Amino acid sequence: MVKFGSNAVIGQSGGPTAAINASLAGALQSLISHQEITKVYGMSNGIEGLLKEKLYDLRNYFDERSDGISVLKTTPGAALGSCRYKLPDTDCDDNNIYKSLFDILKKYQIGYFFYIGGNDSMDTIAKVSEYATKNNIDLKCVGIPKTIDNDLVMTDHTPGFGCAAKYIATVFAEMRRDTAVYSQKAVTVVEVMGRDAGWLTAASSLSKTEYTDGVDLIYLPETPFSYDKLFTDIERIWKNHSDVLIAVSEGIRLENGKYVGADGSIKDKFGHLKLSGAAKVVEEKIKNRFGCKVRSVELNTPQRCASHISSLTDIEESFDIGGFAVKMAFEGNTGVMSGIVRNSDCPYSSHFELFDIKSIANKVKSVPDNFIDTENSFVTEKAVSYLKPLIFGEVYPIYDSGIPKHFIFPKI
Amino acid sequence: MVKFGSNAVIGQSGGPTAAINASLAGALQSLISHQEITKVYGMSNGIEGLLKEKLYDLRNYFDERSDGISVLKTTPGAALGSCRYKLPDTDCDDNNIYKSLFDILKKYQIGYFFYIGGNDSMDTIAKVSEYATKNNIDLKCVGIPKTIDNDLVMTDHTPGFGCAAKYIATVFAEMRRDTAVYSQKAVTVVEVMGRDAGWLTAASSLSKTEYTDGVDLIYLPETPFSYDKLFTDIERIWKNHSDVLIAVSEGIRLENGKYVGADGSIKDKFGHLKLSGAAKVVEEKIKNRFGCKVRSVELNTPQRCASHISSLTDIEESFDIGGFAVKMAFEGNTGVMSGIVRNSDCPYSSHFELFDIKSIANKVKSVPDNFIDTENSFVTEKAVSYLKPLIFGEVYPIYDSGIPKHFIFPKI
Numbered sequence: 001m002v003k004f005g006s007n008a009v010i011g012q013s014g015g016p017t018a019a020i021n022a023s024l025a026g027a028l029q030s031l032i033s034h035q036e037i038t039k040v041y042g043m044s045n046g047i048e049g050l051l052k053e054k055l056y057d058l059r060n061y062f063d064e065r066s067d068g069i070s071v072l073k074t075t076p077g078a079a080l081g082s083c084r085y086k087l088p089d090t091d092c093d094d095n096n097i098y099k100s101l102f103d104i105l106k107k108y109q110i111g112y113f114f115y116i117g118g119n120d121s122m123d124t125i126a127k128v129s130e131y132a133t134k135n136n137i138d139l140k141c142v143g144i145p146k147t148i149d150n151d152l153v154m155t156d157h158t159p160g161f162g163c164a165a166k167y168i169a170t171v172f173a174e175m176r177r178d179t180a181v182y183s184q185k186a187v188t189v190v191e192v193m194g195r196d197a198g199w200l201t202a203a204s205s206l207s208k209t210e211y212t213d214g215v216d217l218i219y220l221p222e223t224p225f226s227y228d229k230l231f232t233d234i235e236r237i238w239k240n241h242s243d244v245l246i247a248v249s250e251g252i253r254l255e256n257g258k259y260v261g262a263d264g265s266i267k268d269k270f271g272h273l274k275l276s277g278a279a280k281v282v283e284e285k286i287k288n289r290f291g292c293k294v295r296s297v298e299l300n301t302p303q304r305c306a307s308h309i310s311s312l313t314d315i316e317e318s319f320d321i322g323g324f325a326v327k328m329a330f331e332g333n334t335g336v337m338s339g340i341v342r343n344s345d346c347p348y349s350s351h352f353e354l355f356d357i358k359s360i361a362n363k364v365k366s367v368p369d370n371f372i373d374t375e376n377s378f379v380t381e382k383a384v385s386y387l388k389p390l391i392f393g394e395v396y397p398i399y400d401s402g403i404p405k406h407f408i409f410p411k412i
Numbered sequence: 413m414v415k416f417g418s419n420a421v422i423g424q425s426g427g428p429t430a431a432i433n434a435s436l437a438g439a440l441q442s443l444i445s446h447q448e449i450t451k452v453y454g455m456s457n458g459i460e461g462l463l464k465e466k467l468y469d470l471r472n473y474f475d476e477r478s479d480g481i482s483v484l485k486t487t488p489g490a491a492l493g494s495c496r497y498k499l500p501d502t503d504c505d506d507n508n509i510y511k512s513l514f515d516i517l518k519k520y521q522i523g524y525f526f527y528i529g530g531n532d533s534m535d536t537i538a539k540v541s542e543y544a545t546k547n548n549i550d551l552k553c554v555g556i557p558k559t560i561d562n563d564l565v566m567t568d569h570t571p572g573f574g575c576a577a578k579y580i581a582t583v584f585a586e587m588r589r590d591t592a593v594y595s596q597k598a599v600t601v602v603e604v605m606g607r608d609a610g611w612l613t614a615a616s617s618l619s620k621t622e623y624t625d626g627v628d629l630i631y632l633p634e635t636p637f638s639y640d641k642l643f644t645d646i647e648r649i650w651k652n653h654s655d656v657l658i659a660v661s662e663g664i665r666l667e668n669g670k671y672v673g674a675d676g677s678i679k680d681k682f683g684h685l686k687l688s689g690a691a692k693v694v695e696e697k698i699k700n701r702f703g704c705k706v707r708s709v710e711l712n713t714p715q716r717c718a719s720h721i722s723s724l725t726d727i728e729e730s731f732d733i734g735g736f737a738v739k740m741a742f743e744g745n746t747g748v749m750s751g752i753v754r755n756s757d758c759p760y761s762s763h764f765e766l767f768d769i770k771s772i773a774n775k776v777k778s779v780p781d782n783f784i785d786t787e788n789s790f791v792t793e794k795a796v797s798y799l800k801p802l803i804f805g806e807v808y809p810i811y812d813s814g815i816p817k818h819f820i821f822p823k824i
Binding site for chain 2: 394
């Protein structure tokens with residue numbers, strides 16, 4: 001078993017979130033305090049930057065006296081930069097990518113490899129770890145999960161999901177107050193992110209409390225979508241009040257499997273269909289059917305970067321899971337992802353565990369059947385019990401002259 | 413001079429904002445404390461509800477012991493309900509609308525009439541006040557301004573603008589962190605509300621601070637928009653960094669006067685063109701020109717209802733101007749709007765004054781030339797000095813189980 005050294009490298013990958021920097025901050029706080037680690041490197045733009053040796057020497061940016069760690073904790077995006085880079089299979093290294101990668105790891109004396117991301121990123125860490133094992137290299141590879149989509153298997157939920165869910169629930173409660181001001185019949189269709197898993201769309205249900213009337217109808221990608229059913233649902237709500245507020249996932253599909261908002265022609269490099277406009281399509285259908293006032297709203301990127309209203313539960317878990325990953329690597333674990341195990345809903349409590357990375361990469365966790373009501377137009381109490389604690393508590397960024405203060409690395 | 417009585421009625425009208433209920437709360441706190449006012453009525457859905465005698469007896473909902481006033485202060489929307497109702501000219505009362513209205517005012521012994529709204533609502537109060545004067549009726553009519561658009565003349569700025577501006581500036585700073593995560597050339601086009609006045613779009617400039625790089629290019633409806641100029645501007649920004657963040661007003665117009673996002677066929681009852689999709693149109697043009705990754709984002713209704721991040725300056729002024737309007741009515745003023753006069757930018761201070769309602773109704777205040785840079789693609793330091801203090805300070809709603817608590821009147 002060859003060991004390159006005991007330096008550490010950490011990277012971020014995939015779509016940005018409001019909590020991915022909290023995980024980076026948590027891992028960094030732990031890494032920086034370990035004096036046996038001489039260098040803590042940050043990959044600029046994930047593995048893509050690592051392959052070009054674009055590395056931050058992170059101790060230069062943080063020390064115990066500065067407020068860097070706490071500002072980073074509430075900065076949205078992915079402070080180190082991100083990438084969408086798919087490694088080839090470890091037995092198909094025709095372009096010598098693994099050779100280049102491991103030459104760089106050797107040059108920088110890396111013994112610890114951390115990667116924060118979603119299921120595509122866990123695929124990366126699975127492969128790096130597999131290659132190391134096959135070649136008898138002592139490299140501790142630990143994945144730190146993040147995705148607003150909450151679609152990773154094994155972990156109870158993903159860091160980043162709670163912040164997005166809180167933003168969505170809050171904005172639905174607020175949009176409800178906005179739609180309620182006029183008395184004529186009207187429909188507002190709000191499109192929520194989540195291509196194949198309806199977790200974020202389901203979170204709109206949390207806008208319905210004893211203090212607000214929130215969302216009326218929720219359509220997830222897990223069940224087939226039907227316009228006739230939608231029209232019946234709208235007429236049912238109109239019996240109670242004139243303004244109908246609807247949440248649709250960007251990924252709702254018709255009975256025939258066709259995405260409502262798909263143009264069908266564009267796929268990204270992981271083979272995912274690029275969707276847009278489900279709410280716009282639904283808006284037109286409702287206008288044609290009822291001739292009433294209809295507005296569509298696409299919540300868009302603020303869903304994943306609105307760190308001005310973050311879930312305390314999510315930010316604290318995201319921070320702590322970063323520290324846990326570092327601890328687990330130091331204890332000799334590799335080829336694993338740190339995940340969250342829920343102890344109880346109410347009062348909410350959780351702890352961290354390790355999961356085999358191969359059981360996570362490239363899999364998608366959908367909203368289960370018993371979370372969706374029998375009418376397929378709302379979620380169940382069971383879903384609400386699961387979702388609710390994840391948005392508990394508020395964290396606010398530090399403001400300067402009315403604007404949140406963010407942590408920004410210089411470009412390298 | 414006939415006096416119907418000394419009861420008061422208050423209504424809200426026009427588009428909802430995050431601060432219109434703060435003005436209602438401020439006026440109510442003052443009205444409720446005046447024991448000589450036996451009844452304080454709230455119009456359900458503005459003057460439209462008043463004409464149907466849909467009135468709340470507001471003392472029943474608020475007393476000094478409850479937290480109603482403070483919850484109302486941070487509730488978005490228009491708690492009493494709103495309308496878009498245009499009164500006829502006072503000398504054209506063919507349908508006896510003024511007769512009906514004043515019969516109702518007499519029945520409820522109204523001596524004080526308050527209306528919170530934008531320039532269309534000031535038109536309403538101008539007419540009600542004019543009719544009262546012509547018919548020798550002692551009715552004190554005072555307008556309380558609100559509009560996120562900041563397009564009312566005379567007042568330095570409008571209550572509601574600061575909250576919307578703070579949300580926009582904050583979200584631009586956050587979207588900047590989101591767009592900065594990838595290294596390839598990309599453009600994000602964000603559409604901001606404001607049909608004919610670019611105040612809200614200009615507020616995106618506040619996202620550019622020493623702590624964030626914010627918005628790159630700003631296009632207002634006050635100057636002609638040109639695609640060739642846009643392409644040159646994008647290429648200039650690309651020399652500095654790969655992700656270009658652009659703010660466009662929904663009302664940007666080409667040299668020939670045509671709205672970029674207009675379908676041209678729909679007008680509302682005040683004769684305003686209904687716009688949508690300027691950012692979408694610009695997105696397509698940039699894609700076709702450069703073939704790079706382009707995303708368009710329409711900030712949409714959260715701009716006017718995201719009270720989860722409110723400007724302290726705006727909420728306090730909105731609350732206080734409500735109280736000022738009541739005081740002025742009691743001092744015998746009528747046919748006036750309470751407005752804000754700025755004493756200084758830095759440190760910011762302001763006071764309230766009354767303005768003749770006829771000098772305000774149906775007029776629009778545009779962003780002045782010296783607020784727009786010579787390239788027509790950003791705003792000047794003078795604009796920033798004007799805008800900045802309006803977003804100072806943060807107010808957060810009261811949260812319960814992770815969701816903001818809102819004040820909701822039962823429907824009548």
